[in-house]
Amino acid sequence: MGMIPLARAFKNAEEQYYMANGVYTSKIEDLDNSIPGERNGNACIQVEDDMRLCVTAYYLYIINNTAMLKNSVVLGYDNVGNPWGWRCQAAVNNSRAQALCRSLGGKLAATNTPGCVIGTCDWYDLSF
Numbered sequence: 001m002g003m004i005p006l007a008r009a010f011k012n013a014e015e016q017y018y019m020a021n022g023v024y025t026s027k028i029e030d031l032d033n034s035i036p037g038e039r040n041g042n043a044c045i046q047v048e049d050d051m052r053l054c055v056t057a058y059y060l061y062i063i064n065n066t067a068m069l070k071n072s073v074v075l076g077y078d079n080v081g082n083p084w085g086w087r088c089q090a091a092v093n094n095s096r097a098q099a100l101c102r103s104l105g106g107k108l109a110a111t112n113t114p115g116c117v118i119g120t121c122d123w124y125d126l127s128f
Helices: 003-021 095-103
Strands: 042-048 051-055 059-065 070-076 085-089 107-116 119-125
Touching: 003 051, 003 059, 003 070, 070 095, 085 095, 095 119
Parallel strands: none
Antiparallel strands: 042 051, 051 059, 059 070, 070 085, 085 119, 107 119
16 A cells, blocks of 8 residues: 555544544554554554654654655644644755655645654645
8 A cells, every 4th residue: 555545544544533532543553453554552553664654643644764765744634723634744955855745746835844753844735
């Protein structure tokens, strides 16, 4: 399963969890077990050697953290105070990560943003 379909599957599972419980979960085990991936006992699953999908109580993200490509795709949930949809984060000064965000149709929204799941990053808004 590709990165974007996998993120959609987890987002749908989180929205179903929210409808049943009134909150989002940060535990993979609380979500639909038919979603593929190696569970590692916390908020993340290992999707590929260098790629993890993680859930929080506010958003989910897929992170690729290698020396050559350091980026993540982040998807906000529907029922949080300020839902913002899909975003791609690219490490500052990592041209490969920035090119990946642009190849996904990303429009640069903010630069040098601290607090990203990959550290300081550039944000790209995505529309899928």
